[in-house]
Amino acid sequence: MASNVQSPTQTDTVFRTENLDIYYGDFKAVRDVNIDIQKNQITAFIGPSGCGKSTVLRCFNRLNDLIKSFHINGTIYYHGQDLYAPDIDPVEVRRQIGMVFQQPNPFPKTIYDNIAYGPRLLGFKGDMDELVETSLRKAAIWEDVKDKLKALGTDLSGGQQQRLCIARAIAVKPEVILMDEPCSALDPISTLKIEDLMQELKQDYTIVIVTHNMQQASRASDRTAFFNVETNEKGKRTGYIVEYEPTEVLFQSPREKATQEYVSGRFG
Template sequence: MTSRLQSARQTDSIFRTEDLNIYYGNFLAVRDLSIDIAKNSITAFIGPSGCGKSTVLRCFNRLNDLIKSFHIEGKIYYHDQDLYASEVDPVEVRRQVGMVFQKPNPFPKSIYDNIAFGPRLLGYKGDMDELVEQSLKQAALWDDVKDKLKAFGTDLSGGQQQRLCIARAVAVQPDVILMDEPCSALDPISTLKVEDLLQELKEKYTILIVTHNMQQASRASDYTAFFNVEANSKGQRTGYVVEYERTEAIFQSPKQQATQEYVSGRFG
């Protein structure tokens, strides 16, 4: 038995869910989720508020474990290993599956220390200066900050702060990057910079992104899952996937009427 995730096998799918039901106590938040997430791709989760997009996203790095009432039925596989098996260490999961949140959240430290924090915590033995530079370059931020690495990350603009958070995520050399509405607080120019950055990052990483922005999903992603929500007799709302396909199919020739209505702006 080992507390670390086993070595990745080279398969087309990096995550696979089978008949996944997500609960908070007795409340069924998301039902019957069976999807594969392709490696080195960008997968977008779209759908109306309350349909469980962020809940599903946080299952992939076990961040929901921090909520006492959370539990799942069914399976989530990461490189064909049960992500929720008893021997799997959630902390190791979160090292390999990084997270970028809706609101930029740089640490109240220098730009350099924001990037170096995670690698130091993990006992990184290489050249830290080189790692910081490489991470900032991957986040398309190096040219903006190379002469002010001692300045606080919180002094950067909103778009720069979010790219700093992306650089911080890649510094620990993850396998996957999860992004929960990463551009919702950004202006259109900063949003496009982040979207351009995603296209470069997917060469090395698998990216999952939750977004309410239909244009962003259609521009930036390779695959799109459309979630919808249904209410029971008690008014409890449960999310489910209506359609999951390559992005051009979802936006140009969806199979389900609900998908067509959502992506065309007729509901949601």
């Protein structure tokens, strides 16, 4: 079953969703998501709180499977392969599609072991020291930690922890890195560092980022999807995509009034 995911046909479209509806039990959290996500680009999801952007993001590596009531209608294709086909093992999916979370979440282990954790799971046999170093270098944190690889990852500052988590995600050589508001717990300087880092990383990886910060989306991303939320007569809130465009189009000449109001800071 692993082979289905491991050798997909390489296309420039990494993800394609078709009429994707996301449910928690009976509750429809997000409806009608139809987007393509392009290789080696940074795609940003923006929108007000509760509009389902993180929910959609978590579908891409099947992390929502951990929530029992979760299910979807519609299809998510990863290089043409249906990600939710019955013979797809979510564990294999997550090895290809890495994730960086909103709260930095290093393991309470040493910096070295934080990075080595993923490769060890995969049975990595090569030079672990070298892999740890290259991963930390790619995440622009090598200089900060090279003398204290045996220190606990949890003892680093918040911004360093988040870069450590990015290094940890890179170490398993995923194709895609999903970032769920990676800078929301960080100070402005750490935020800029992570944004610079994303520009470096997109040479090798496809990045999808959820952000509350519109400047961040406009600075860092190539394409942006604007999510909004509608409330039905029963008071349930369902998210949907209003507009999905190249970032400069979405920010400078949005088609929809809601997008225009949101990006100009009038609501949200």
